[in-house]
Every structure is written in structure tokens, then in C-alpha cells.
Amino acid sequence: MKKLLLGNAAVAQGAYEAGVHFVSSYPGTPSTEITECMATYPADEVFVEWAPNEKVAAEAVVGAAIAGGRAMSCCKHVGLNVMADAIFTDSYIGVSGGAVFCVADDPGMHSSQNEQDSRHYARAAKMPMLEPADSSECLNYTKLAFDLSEQFDTPVFVRLSTRVSHSQSLVEIGERDNRSVKAYEKNIPKHVMMPAMARGRHVLVEERTRKLMEYAATSPLNIREDNGAKIGVITAGIAYEYAKEALGDKVNYLKLGMVWPLSETLIRDFVASCEKVYVIEELDPFIENECRAMGLDVCGKELFTLLGEYTPAMIAKAVLGQDAPAHTTPAEAIPNRPPVLCPGCPHRGTFYVLKKLGLTVSGDIGCYTLGAVAPLTSVDTTICMGASISAAHGMAKVQGTEFNKKLVSVIGDSTFMHSGMTGLVDIVYNKGANTVIILDNSITGMTGHQDNPTTGKTIRGEATKQVDLIQLCRALGVEHVCVCDPFDIKAFEAVVREETARDEVSVIIAQRPCALLKSVKYEGHCEITEACRKCKLCMKLGCPAISVDKETGTVRIDATQCNGCGLCVGVCPFGAIVKVD
Amino acid sequence: MSNTTNIMIVGVGGQGTLLASRILGNAVIREGYDVKVSEVHGMSQRGGSVVTYVKYGEKVHSPIIDQGEADIILAFELLEAYRALPYLKTGGRLIVNDQQINPMPVITGAADYPADILGKLDAAVDLTAVDALALAKQAGSIKAVNVVLIGLMAKSTSIPYESWIETVKTTVPPKFLEINLKAFDLGYHHQS
Numbered sequence: 001m002k003k004l005l006l007g008n009a010a011v012a013q014g015a016y017e018a019g020v021h022f023v024s025s026y027p028g029t030p031s032t033e034i035t036e037c038m039a040t041y042p043a044d045e046v047f048v049e050w051a052p053n054e055k056v057a058a059e060a061v062v063g064a065a066i067a068g069g070r071a072m073s074c075c076k077h078v079g080l081n082v083m084a085d086a087i088f089t090d091s092y093i094g095v096s097g098g099a100v101f102c103v104a105d106d107p108g109m110h111s112s113q114n115e116q117d118s119r120h121y122a123r124a125a126k127m128p129m130l131e132p133a134d135s136s137e138c139l140n141y142t143k144l145a146f147d148l149s150e151q152f153d154t155p156v157f158v159r160l161s162t163r164v165s166h167s168q169s170l171v172e173i174g175e176r177d178n179r180s181v182k183a184y185e186k187n188i189p190k191h192v193m194m195p196a197m198a199r200g201r202h203v204l205v206e207e208r209t210r211k212l213m214e215y216a217a218t219s220p221l222n223i224r225e226d227n228g229a230k231i232g233v234i235t236a237g238i239a240y241e242y243a244k245e246a247l248g249d250k251v252n253y254l255k256l257g258m259v260w261p262l263s264e265t266l267i268r269d270f271v272a273s274c275e276k277v278y279v280i281e282e283l284d285p286f287i288e289n290e291c292r293a294m295g296l297d298v299c300g301k302e303l304f305t306l307l308g309e310y311t312p313a314m315i316a317k318a319v320l321g322q323d324a325p326a327h328t329t330p331a332e333a334i335p336n337r338p339p340v341l342c343p344g345c346p347h348r349g350t351f352y353v354l355k356k357l358g359l360t361v362s363g364d365i366g367c368y369t370l371g372a373v374a375p376l377t378s379v380d381t382t383i384c385m386g387a388s389i390s391a392a393h394g395m396a397k398v399q400g401t402e403f404n405k406k407l408v409s410v411i412g413d414s415t416f417m418h419s420g421m422t423g424l425v426d427i428v429y430n431k432g433a434n435t436v437i438i439l440d441n442s443i444t445g446m447t448g449h450q451d452n453p454t455t456g457k458t459i460r461g462e463a464t465k466q467v468d469l470i471q472l473c474r475a476l477g478v479e480h481v482c483v484c485d486p487f488d489i490k491a492f493e494a495v496v497r498e499e500t501a502r503d504e505v506s507v508i509i510a511q512r513p514c515a516l517l518k519s520v521k522y523e524g525h526c527e528i529t530e531a532c533r534k535c536k537l538c539m540k541l542g543c544p545a546i547s548v549d550k551e552t553g554t555v556r557i558d559a560t561q562c563n564g565c566g567l568c569v570g571v572c573p574f575g576a577i578v579k580v581d
Numbered sequence: 582m583s584n585t586t587n588i589m590i591v592g593v594g595g596q597g598t599l600l601a602s603r604i605l606g607n608a609v610i611r612e613g614y615d616v617k618v619s620e621v622h623g624m625s626q627r628g629g630s631v632v633t634y635v636k637y638g639e640k641v642h643s644p645i646i647d648q649g650e651a652d653i654i655l656a657f658e659l660l661e662a663y664r665a666l667p668y669l670k671t672g673g674r675l676i677v678n679d680q681q682i683n684p685m686p687v688i689t690g691a692a693d694y695p696a697d698i699l700g701k702l703d704a705a706v707d708l709t710a711v712d713a714l715a716l717a718k719q720a721g722s723i724k725a726v727n728v729v730l731i732g733l734m735a736k737s738t739s740i741p742y743e744s745w746i747e748t749v750k751t752t753v754p755p756k757f758l759e760i761n762l763k764a765f766d767l768g769y770h771h772q773s
Binding site: 002004006029030032033110111134162163166167168169170238241242244245246309311312313324325326327328329330332333334335336337338339340341342367370373374375446448539542544546547548550558560561 | 593594595606607610615616617618619620621622627628629630641642643644645647648649650660661663664666667668669670671680682683684685686687688689690691692693694695701705706714723
């Protein structure tokens with residue numbers, strides 16, 4: 001049966017067909033849907049979970065594979081940084097049941113804080129990496145990755161990019177291989193990575209890489225497409241599809257489905273068969289540098305950018321000198337439309353107050369990063385998951401007490417569980433006096449509503465134990481923990497003033513659910529009445545529903561945008577905003 | 582460039598462009614074409630510009646559409662239609678929902694929303710403008726704007742009406758089927 005599937009859904013289907021027993025991940029765009037799709041398969045066939053972070057997820061997968069199950073963890077590129085500690089050593093341990101780590105890069109940074117190229121991890125951790133180009137390959141490569149994992153006794157990477165993850169194309173759906181979990185075997189030299197054992201394993205890892213290189217030379221993953229042309233293109237993943245569209249059969253292709261390790265023989269033979277060879281790959285010159293290290297003369301990043309996504313037009317221009325087809329371009333500048341906090345977003349109340357108080361805001365990863373965008377411009381820094389708390393600790397220690405009294409960290413409930421807790425322990429332990437605001441919107445928001453340890457539900461929607469943030473913070477040694485609704489602007493401002501003034505560490509839990517949750521029912525919409533004095537205070541909320549006519553100064557609320565959350569009603573000093581049905 | 586039909590759906594995050602592309606994608610596979618649908622999830626969905634590419638034909642390679650390659654652009658918002666203009670093929674068709682949603686730089690006064698976008702588009706290309714919001718209201722929900730627009734666009738494709746109706750039935754949640762079928766018909770039979 002042929003079906004139109006998202007690349008991510010096809011990875012899930014591939015893992016399912018491979019008989020995967022255990023999947024553990026932390027959400028991260030563009031990888032999230034893989035694990036969400038896994039949870040649509042029967043619970044008695046595959047155990048699927050959201051872990052508190054990628055490292056925990058990866059370790060759980062390593063354990064499941066040691067214990068004889070087929071296991072997978074999926075993450076975005078920066079999630080792989082968090083996983084890395086587990087993975088580098090898992091490379092030495094190998095597997096009993098197959099282990100697959102699926103990582104989705106985000107060229108163009110549609111939803112990410114950097115543009116790192118995950119292929120470097122495959123080389124650094126000495127693990128094979130497969131890279132599909134469409135949904136059909138997503139399914140087949142993932143399936144094959146489990147077999148390769150067991151055949152070569154290694155965890156295997158499957159690398160995706162945004163356009164592969166989030167494009168739908170046709171796939172052939174197959175049956176599940178209902179294999180059982182292998183018996184557990186105690187094996188200290190293989191599973192206990194202390195120096196004496198690890199030295200032995202490292203020898204095997206190097207041997208394994210040599211065997212994998214031999215496999216790469218003849219593997220059906222690496223395809224030579226001879227069109228009798230003089231020009232050759234070495235490419236992989238989505239860049240293959242772009243090249244194919246741009247260059248058709250005007251060139252020969254070496255499409256690498258396995259991007260690590262590379263087969264020197266295969267590449268040498270291909271290059272020798274062409275007069276000129278281009279390496280076309282998004283982000284870093286990974287394959288290109290390997291070719292150059294082999295002493296091969298190829299064209300690469302001197303023609304193609306290191307930045308962002310490629311397009312067929314870009315390739316047609318670089319290789320064939322062909323211009324884009326005729327098109328019309330507007331004669332004037334078109335205003336950008338950056339993402340914004342949604343109407344009714346609970347974070348809007350928080351940032352309105354933080355900006356009003358002129359605080360330095362150490363930010364984190366989530367929807368609330370958008371608190372940096374005008375007109376809120378409240379967030380000062382965003383680094384990585386959990387850094388809002390630890391970075392603020394460093395800021396406070398070098399800048400001193402007075403600075404700290406004007407400094408807060410903001411971090412979501414899910415991000416706090418991910419890696420915010422450890423930063424808080426650092427502050428408590430090392431006598432800090434920071435104020436941390438946990439933005440508890442009852443869900444993992446940015447990635448599209450995933451449950452987490454604070455929501456009381458599993459990925460399959462079953463009720464489970466719920467981490468109590470108040471008790472948790474107290475247990476970590478924070479004596480001043482309070483809960484406040486960020487939409488109660490006056491009360492919230494008073495709480496922030498009080499807690500930042502304190503000479504001790506404190507946590508404010510800003511509690512209000514995400515406006516997009518089905519359980520949140522705001523009704524009607526808000527309207528501006530004649531009592532409006534055009535003071536524009538409501539404009540400071542940065543609500544996409546409220547705008548001002550530039551010429552008349554009249555403020556209006558767009559009823560199609562407004563969801564009736566009523567935050568602006570409380571902000572207006574003249575009572576000029578009312579809610580209507 | 583390859584011989585595919587290229588349709589771009591543009592709008593503002595939250596307008597329901599993903600459901601529209603899903604209906605379109607499903608309608609196309611019913612007809613036996615190869616198809617690729619490229620979406621963007623995540624941060625840009627939070628009220629930012631969103632673009633979906635749908636390409637179909639005998640064989641589709643790249644899931645994205647370059648400038649000058651779109652046969653049809655279906656725009657859910659005026660400014661996004663204007664932004665997407667360079668992607669339209671010479672002789673291509675632009676269908677636009679006559680709705681203005683101010684982006685944050687316009688709201689804060691840092692930029693101006695271009696005047697008379699419809700007039701400028703009409704002068705440049707084959708334009709169909711529609712008040713899809715009014716038609717969606719007529720169908721029973723302003724959220725059905727996406728299906729109204731798909732209905733309007735459906736007429737410009739070679740895919741038969743019945744096939745579209747079957748696709749809508751299998752793609753939208755049953756709870757909203759009646760509204761969506763009505764919305765599709767209002768779009769399909771709209772005289773511009």
C-alpha cells in the first residue's frame with residue numbers, strides 16, 4: 001500500500017517495521033513527529049516515552065539495546081549535543097538489540113538557535129550515519145539501520161534535515177517484523193566502560209570502522225547513477241533531490257545514502273570517471289573535505305554557501321550558469337512577518353511586567369524566546385536548554401548584588417525539567433541569590449504540545465505521577481517559592497518586585513496554561529470603547545490583535561485575531577477596553 | 582526544470598495552511614501522481630509567514646519551489662501574497678484571500694503595510710481575489726477559510742470535483758465535515 005507520509009512519520013514506520021521495542025526522546029523541531037507517530041502504534045508492541053531530556057533518552061536506549069531490545073531515540077541537532085556523552089561511549093559498548101539515534105538538522109534555522117552539522121558527530125563518535133533524501137528512504141534506511149546496528153555491533157545514526165523531516169512523499173507500507181527481545185547476557189568487558197575494558201573496545205571500534213568502509217563500497221545505500229556525462233556530482237540527502245531537479249541527466253551522480261564512514265574506493269572510482277566533480281551538500285564541507293583528504297580535486301564550498309538551505313535554482317546557477325525563470329518582483333520593501341507570541345499567550349503578561357520593571361532577563365529555549373521580539377524586547381540572552389538559570393548565576397557572580405536585584409531567569413516548565421534544575425542547584429549550593437521564574441504553561445509549547453513530567457500525562461495520554469514544581473524547588477533548597485498568575489498583572493508585578501529584592505534565591509512559578517490548549521476556553525473578543533485616550537499602553541503588550549492607525553492614532557482590535565483572553569482589559573488605565581461576546 | 586505542477590500555499594501561522602496542503606496532497610495522490618508536500622513546523626508557525634509547497638507530476642524530486650516556478654499561488658493573506666509574487670511562473674495564477682493581518686513591524690510602527698496590494702497584484706499577474714472570511718462565516722465557521730480557498734483553487738486543477746469531495750471527507754475531522762463540505766462548495770462555485 002502506498003501512502004503519503006511526512007519524512008518523520010516514515011522514520012517511525014520504518015522503526016515499527018524493524019520491530020522496535022523501545023523509543024525514548026525529548027521533543028525538538030524538526031524531529032518531534034517521529035516520536036509522536038511512534039506513540040500511535042500499539043502499546044503492547046512498542047514502549048514509547050518522552051524523557052526529561054535527550055541524555056536520559058539516549059541512556060535509556062543504550063540500556064534497552066544492551067538488554068536485547070531494538071531501541072531508538074530521536075532528537076534535533078542541538079539535542080544531539082545533550083546526548084553526546086552517552087553516545088560516544090555507547091559506540092564502544094555496541095549493542096545486543098539494534099540501537100538507532102535519529103538526528104534532525106535544521107539548515108536555515110527554521111526553528112533553532114544554531115545551524116550545526118550533525119555529520120561531524122558520526123566521525124567523532126566513530127558511528128555509521130545514514131542520510132535519507134525522501135520519505136521512502138526514511139522508512140527503508142531506518143529499517144536497515146537496525147539491521148546494520150546488530151550486524152556491526154554499533155549504534156547507528158539516521159540523519160535528517162528539516163526538508164526531509166517535514167516533507168511528505170509516497171512510501172510503501174510494510175509489515176512489522178515481530179521479533180522478540182533477545183535474552184540479557186552479562187558481559188563485563190563489553191558493558192562496563194572502565195579504562196581496562198574500554199582500551200579493548202577501542203580496538204574493536206577501529207576494526208569496525210574498517211569493516212563499515214568495506215560495506216560502504218558495495219552497499220546499496222550508495223548509488224552511482226551514470227548518465228554518460230563529463231560532470232559528476234557527489235551528494236547526499238535533500239541536496240541530491242535539489243541537484244537532480246536542477247541538473248537532471250546532464251551529470252553523473254554518486255548519491256551517498258551512508259555519509260559515514262565513506263568508501264575511498266567508491267569515491268575515487270567515481271571521481272576518476274568524470275572530468276569535473278562537484279560536491280553538493282548543505283552546511284559544512286563534510287564530504288568535500290574527505291575527498292580533499294584523499295587528494296581528489298573537487299569543487300565545493302568555493303561555489304556553494306555554508307549558510308542555510310540550498311535550492312535547485314542555486315545549483316543550476318552554480319553548475320550550469322543557468323538563471324532562474326522570469327518572475328515579477330514587488331517594487332517596494334515588504335515588511336517582515338516574524339513569529340510572535342500568540343494572542344492569549346500567558347508569557348505576554350510575564351514579559352510586559354519584566355520590561356516595565358526594566359529587568360535583565362536571562363532567557364531560555366521555548367516559545368518565550370519570542371519575548372526578545374519588539375515591542376516586548378524583554379529577553380537579554382538565549383543560549384541553550386537550561387542556560388537561563390546557570391547563565392544568570394554567572395552574571396550575578398561577576399556583576400554583584402545590585403545587578404542581581406534587577407536580574408531574573410525565565411524558563412518553561414519542560415525546559416526546567418530538561419536541564420534547569422541542575423542550574424538551580426548550582427545557585428543554591430554556591431550561595432547565589434537569583435530569582436528564577438518558571439513559566440508553567442502546563443505543556444511543552446513550542447514543539448507543538450507534548451506532555452512532560454509536570455503535566456501528569458504520558459505521551460499516550462495516560463495519567464501518571466506529576467512532578468510538583470513547588471515541592472521540587474523546595475527540596476533543592478529554595479526556601480522562597482511562590483505561584484502567581486502572570487495575567488494578574490498587579491499581583492505578578494508585586495511578586496517580582498518582592499522576590500528580586502530578596503537576598504536569597506527564590507522561584508516564582510508563573511502559572512497559566514498555553515492559550516492553544518484545547519482545555520483553555522477564552523470566549524468572545526475585546527473591543528476598544530470611546531473612553532480610549534490613545535495612550536497606547538496596550539500596544540506595549542505586543543499583541544498581534546491590537547494595532548494603531550498611524551495617521552489618526554486610533555487603536556483597534558482585530559476580532560479575527562483576538563481570542564478574548566482579556567489581558568489588555570486589565571492593562572488599560574482608563575477602562576477603555578471591554579470584552580464582548 | 583522538471584515537468585511538475587507546482588502549487589504554493591502561503592499565509593500566516595495559525596491560518597490553517599497545513600490542513601489545506603494536506604487536502605491538496607491527498608487529492609493529488611488519488612489521481613495517481615507522484616507528489617511531495619513540504620511544510621514548515623515549529624517556531625514560524627507562531628504567527629509568522631508560513632509557506633507550503635505542493636508539487637505533483639510523473640516524478641517529483643525537489644520538494645521546494647523556486648522563484649518563477651509556481652503554477653498557482655494560494656495566498657491566505659494579502660501581504661503574504663505580495664511576498665510570494667516572485668515565485669509565480671509567467672502566466673501563473675494567483676488566488677488571494679482579501680484579508681489583511683498586520684505583522685508586528687507594522688503594529689509597532691517600524692514598517693508600513695504596503696498600500697493597494699490588490700491593485701498592484703492585479704496589474705502584474707492573473708489574479709483572483711476573494712473574501713474567504715465572509716464565505717467561511719457563511720459556511721458556519723471563520724476557521725473554514727482554508728477549505729474555502731482550497732475549493733476556489735480546485736477549479737483551476739485537472740482533478741475532478743468528486744475526487745475533491747472524497748478527499749475532504751477523508752482528510753478533515755468528522756466533527757467539522759459538514760461545515761467544511763459547505764466551505765469547499767462555496768469556494769468551488771464562487772464567481773470572481
